[in-house]
Amino acid sequence: MIFSAKRKNLPGTHRKETRSDLRLFFGKIYFLSKRYCQWFFERKCFAKTLVSDSQIDFETPFIISKHSSPIYRELKDVDMSLQKNKETNLNIAIKNLHGLRLEQGLVFSFWYLVGKPTKGKGYLPGMQLKNGGYVAKTGGGLCQLANLIYWMTLHSPLSVKERWRHSFDIFPDSNRTLPFGSGATVSYNYIDLQIQNNTKQDYILKLWISDGNLFGEWRSEIKVPYSYQVYESSHAFHPEPWGGYTRRNTIRRKVLDLKGNNIIKDELITENVAWMMYEPLLAAESSKEE
Numbered sequence: 616m617i618f619s620a621k622r623k624n625l626p627g628t629h630r631k632e633t634r635s636d637l638r639l640f641f642g643k644i645y646f647l648s649k650r651y652c653q654w655f656f657e658r659k660c661f662a663k664t665l666v667s668d669s670q671i672d673f674e675t676p677f678i679i680s681k682h683s684s685p686i687y688r689e690l691k692d693v694d695m696s697l698q699k700n701k702e703t704n705l706n707i708a709i710k711n712l713h714g715l716r717l718e719q720g721l722v723f724s725f726w727y728l729v730g731k732p733t734k735g736k737g738y739l740p741g742m743q744l745k746n747g748g749y750v751a752k753t754g755g756g757l758c759q760l761a762n763l764i765y766w767m768t769l770h771s772p773l774s775v776k777e778r779w780r781h782s783f784d785i786f787p788d789s790n791r792t793l794p795f796g797s798g799a800t801v802s803y804n805y806i807d808l809q810i811q812n813n814t815k816q817d818y819i820l821k822l823w824i825s826d827g828n829l830f831g832e833w834r835s836e837i838k839v840p841y842s843y844q845v846y847e848s849s850h851a852f853h854p855e856p857w858g859g860y861t862r863r864n865t866i867r868r869k870v871l872d873l874k875g876n877n878i879i880k881d882e883l884i885t886e887n888v889a890w891m892m893y894e895p896l897l898a899a900e901s902s903k904e905e
Contacts, residue, residue, distance in 0.1 A: 646805035654727055662721040662812075663728065665714040666819060674716075675819040675834035680770035680843075682763050683830045694751075700739035701756030706824060707737050708757055712764075715820040722776060723810040723820070725761055731803050732757065744785060744800070754803070761808045762798035763831045764820070768810050769797075769868060769884065770843040771833050773818065777809035784862045784889040794847035796887030797866055841879065844869040852895040860891040 654661065666674065686705065687698050708729045717723050732738040732754025741755025768775055778799045799808045812818055821832040850864040866884040871877060 643805075650726075650805045650807070654724070660720075660722050661724050661727050662715055662717045664716045664718075665711075666716055667714065671714055671819050671821055671834060675817070675836050677835050677838050679772075679818070679833045679835050679839050680767040681830070681832040682767050682770075683828050684759060684763055686759070686824070686827050686829055697740065697742040697751055697755065701741040701759070702824065702827075703737070703739050704732065704741050704754055704756050705760055705829060708732070708760055709822045709824070712760075712820060713822045717773070717810070717812045717818045717820065719812055719815060719817060721812055723764075723808075723812075725764070725801050725808040726804040727807075729757070743802075744781060744783065749785065758798070758800050759829060760822070761801045763822075763829055764810070765799035765808060766793060766797060766845075767831055767833050769845045771818070772814050772839055772841070773833065774811045774813050775809075776811045777807055778885070779806045779808075780885070780887055781889055783892055785892045787893055794845070794866060795850065795862065795864055796885070796889070797845065797847070838873075840873050842871045842873055842875050844871065844875075845884070852891065860895055861888055862891050862895075863888050 686702050687695070711728045711730065712725075715723065715728065730736070734753055738754040740751040740753055741757075742749050743752040743755035744758075765775065765778060779801070780796060780798070781800050784795070800806060801808055816835050816837055819834045821834055823830050845866065845868045847864045847866055851862075853861045853863055855861055863886075865886050867881060868884050869881050870879045872879065
């Protein structure tokens with residue numbers, strides 16, 4: 616079963632709140648501390664073993680799911696140097712994730728493995744979404760890595776234990792190949808991506824960068840007798856009574872037999888609601904261009 620973290624106050628169902636700086640400061644301390652406690656008291660539950668490239672090929676010869684995404688995109692008012700820095704940040708983070716053996720019963724935690732992205736580790740300022748806009752922040756751009764891992768996981772028997780979504784839709788679709796809201800945002804350390812292996816075989820995560828693209832694979836020691844189709848439904852733009860629009864959809868998954876002829880089940884993955892930071896007309900025009 617796929618689990619997804621949900622916020623209590625979904626955009627579009629409650630008026631947007633403005634919290635004081637003091638409340639945000641102490642709130643961050645609370646959630647940071649809570650995550651550190653989880654990592655300490657449940658440390659035996661988290662996967663941490665990395666294997667070599669030769670072990671990956673030998674121990675897990677079967678590719679269960681794979682995906683790739685371009686690192687560089689032309690975005691309005693976004694300095695391309697931030698995307699160049701993003702490639703550096705991704706390479707550093709990958710060193711802590713590539714070759715991870717996710718054994719039976721264990722949990723993959725993005726931040727438990729990557730650690731805090733700091734200048735001392737070589738991380739550079741990259742683009743990070745914040746409160747309906749973007750800022751240049753050390754380690755920015757790692758969400759692309761979380762997006763890729765999350766999308767691959769949806770095409771595997773692994774279970775998503777924790778996933779967070781963006782509360783804002785900042786840019787109109789530009790050559791979008793995946794459904795809106797099918798990614799996973801991360802922010803150190805309490806906005807995490809966690810994946811649990813509830814199957815009866817081990818998995819290994821393979822990640823690399825080549826020619827300006829990010830690549831990934833979930834691999835296993837045996838074949839999986841299923842195929843997966845992830846799709847969106849009920850996509851719409853909603854005007855809100857207090858102004859602005861929200862974008863909404865649901866992400867669903869069909870589990871089929873290996874040949875893709877018979878649907879075993881069609882399940883809900885998550886529901887998305889995000890405040891739009893541009894006019895819906897721009898989204899419609901962007902869709903026509905695709």
